Amino acid sequence: MKSYVREKVVKLALAGGWRGIAVEKWAKLAVEPDSIAENPEKVFKSDSNCITAMKKFKCGVKKPSLVFKKTTNKFTGGILFDFIRGTKARRNFNLALELSARGIDTALPAAALWRRKAFGEMESILLTEYIPGSINLYDVAFGRNREIIEKFSSRKEIITQVASILAKLRKAGYWHRDSKAGNFIVYKNGDENWRARLVDLDGIKPNYLYLGKNNVRTLAKLAETLTRFRMVNFTDLYRGFFNYCRELNIYHGERRRWFGRVERMTVAMRLATAVADSYKEVRSD
Template identity: 30%
Template sequence: MQIIIHPQYIHQENSILQLVAGFFVEGDLIVKGSRNTIKSNILGDEKVNIKFFDKPGLLKSIIYSFFRSTKAKRSFDYANYLLAHNIPTPFPIAYIENRNRFGLLGDSYYICQQIDYDFTIRELIHDPLFGERNVILEQFTAFTYKMHEGKVNFLDHSPGNTLVVKKDSGKYDFYLIDLNRMKFEDLSIEARMDNFKKMWLSKTMVKVVAKAYAKLSNQSEEKLHAILLEKTTQFKRKITKKKYLKRKIGKK
């Protein structure tokens, strides 16, 4: 077992290990996936989330063991990078990796603080009558712009991966989650617009995002609108085609 703990939590190492040891019998279930499970529990006097990554297949185990960082390590490292660049994400507490005697990765865990959020961007996207929809979308665009300026290309920048906390007087805070797929690089304006494509924006929302991003970046609103609309439309067509083919294959 390898355990890496943030310096602020090093004094709670035993408690962290106890949470991991009791993961399958304690805590409140948040997400149960085919390979990953997320639970909430109590560490000291605060709520934390524990994400369990199941043992990968042999090929991926070799890759994660010797050639690429594990999902748990990436989650921890990327969270620290984001916070260092003032991009909010749940505070990273620790990650744990279990390996066999040959050094091959087994299961792993990522522990972070829990954010008591009000909604995700998904609710906003799917509800045209969502309160202060355009205000939130403009602030979310500013949040994404800040992320891009920090050289963060969040490959899973999709509606469910941004938590939203409502503050006073129409102000909102945003937190990135599910962090293990990122690149850190300078992004061209095309790449920045491409990063919005998984948000599944309507044509009306594309206008709002393009206008807000143009003000922040000193780019032409018309140019950004054209690029963003093209990227969004292409992505929707691709996903729609995939779903159609799956249904056709399933009927055979």
């Protein structure tokens, strides 16, 4: 296995029982964890236990925009396990550093904060760098960027890079159990080419067992979330599958067998989603 060099990490001095670490270039980050969710510039996702949003933070003389994901969990068996292996924010912070060092395009971590409260309640916050002008793959599938939908070269760039990210994850010994379109963003880099990046690491797990099944599930989940939209071209999806196989040296007969397995699992996932959606409609009537 190739060696890799991670960025240097420093401890943050925080009040109120909070602990934190940051990448060295964010060592001067000024953050108040208890009020971090107040007045965000943009909210990406929010529910009773978690909020993902973007806002400006002071870091030295600058005020850059960062994405934060704050999670609050009550005491459960999973929380007990987290006491042993570390909070989700800290695990994802370290995982993002590792993946970035391995050349896998993922959200660049800035800091991880956590606090354990009474009765087993745990709070954790992961901060990552924000890329202005970025949109997720759901936005692309909805047709909210006409350039990508109408320009073959743009679609090819994006699907090739998404396939490369998933292939590199596999080669690094990981798989993504929730590789839905919303967990990838696309953006234009300095030379005006489109780039793709993985931004949600919650579903990434070590691939110790069932290697083939896990990787089929990764591809099928992404395909299932994209094939819901008429804007998505099946040829583009197959091109992504082809590039994924090529990067992993999967050819000819083996590739056809893989495609058949991915296709069957994608159909099964679509049927399960349709049944679940129908059940919700019946319950709401």
